[in-house]
Amino acid sequence: MPTPSQLFGPAxxxxxxxxxxxxxxxxPATRTAAAGPGRMPVHASMSDPQAVWFELVARPLWGLAAHAAGGLSGADRQWEEVRHALTRAVDPGHPWYVGRPADMDQRLVESAAVGYALAVARHHLWDPLTERQRQQLADWLSTAASATPWDNNWCFFPVLAAVGLRSVGVPVDETRVAAHLDRIEDFALSDGWYADGPGTPERPGSRDHYVPFGFHFYGLLLASLKAVDEERGRRYRQRAAEFAGQFEHWFAADGAALPFGRSLGYRFAQGAFWSALAAADQPAVGWSTARTLAQRNLAWWWQRPVLAEDGSLTVGYAYPNTGVVEQYLAGGSPYWGTKVFASLAATEDHPFWTAPSAPDLPPGISSQPAAAMILARDAAGNVVALAGQNAPAWNPRGGTAKYAKFAYSTLAAFNVPTGEPSLEQGGFDSALALSDDGERWRTRSAGESRIDGETLVVRWQPWPDVTVETRLRHTDGGHLREHRITTGRRLHTAEGAFSVPKTGLGATPHNVTERPGLARATADTAVSEIVCLAADAARREGVVVLPLPGSHLLHPRTALPTLRGVLDPGEHVLRCRVSLTRR
Known part of the structure; x- marks a missing residue:
């Protein structure tokens, strides 16, 4: 598959x-959308076919609307194709009609993009329509504005739909809008973070990329449009400025963002927060830093084979792969990534565009309690986050792998299980896998976590009679793990380091070391190692596991250094050091 640089030129x-x-x-998105639902690529998704097509219709609007808001030209064909598809999508008498937006329906997500586009680009999306088409669009969007969203970042969607309606003179239920905005306040945490949904003070909702490309992105747009009251807009801006100082540590010097949490298949959207700061003219970390982070992340993606031959975005992460994305992603979903172009709404003389590049962040530690993370940046600019969140209770595909591993890396990313959790199918990188039969394995998916100084402590219970307290701490060149295990049953253990690309031809990887107490895999890009500490070396054997192809976010084939052992009932302590070095 081609990279954007191969089809479109340099970043x-x-x-x-x-x-x-x-x-x-x-x-390619607007062209395919204008051809109707029958031309959509087939992808397994929980959404119905009309909703899947409507994603392709609406999601490019995040970028196209910003392009229009900035006074840029050259998109006439794309707007014509969007209008062609959208007017038919909301026409109850047309075969392409997508249906009325229902409560907690996928169509609510896309209503937000339509609402924003009406608010900033009505000359492209509203003014050219006939009176009948305007009425049908207003009726459809009014239904979306009145529907009940999921109780998380979705609360912004009916608000943005209402903002679009207001901009073209259609009345909205302001009481309902205010209720959604008030509910969003309940999700606010410290340091500018939000929880993506309800929870408890000890276990809030997920904190992942939905905070920057969801909560803050929408809040900044609403503040910039003066679509919320002055005090609320001030809070949105203040939180974004506070959050920026934490989020900058999620990006490596090469532009890679920390792969963590769900919806990583939106790719470029990882940098959308930095662009939204420009769209809202909100200073935060300095315009040089904001531009550099957005620019480098886009350039990183520009080198990844994420396109089909016609230039359309594929489903996956760093290569086409439906197995690592959630059940709600389909062919049009990746175009949420056009949010990264929000900065086009800022004029050409805005400091986001004129500021010089910022220097790399120095090596160091960033403790982020609201995210239950301790992040470390090494001398090469790579980032590793020690993580203490839980897998979401609603069970997205790969949820445990995306939230509950011990560590996440910008250089190594991670594996997502491909089936029954054997070692090869589980791909248990950055995890301690336990089994009472040596065949089926369990890892941490939920539990308690806290930050104790520079140490992250997580406590978890894979069986009622097995309790594990894991302590994680960064050290020079890697991180340390200590597991205090109390077990009422005999356990097989398999503790994984970071996965690296599998090298060599044939079934056996080259450049691996396997011996008691140590496992190492050397690839062209990195060296991954896990080594026992103290007396553990005599109890655990070093092996290199080969996770099933297609289970990893970055590489189709990987090698995973692992320590294996057996524990009898009783109390045990396992200690090891894990390192990942760029070559």
């Missing part, structure tokens, strides 16, 4: 280049 570095990149990315 853009100017506002004009960003505008051209957006149009190049959007063109």
């Amino acid at each position: 853009p570095t100017t506002r004009e280049g960003w505008a051209g990149a957006l149009l190049a990315l959007a063109a």
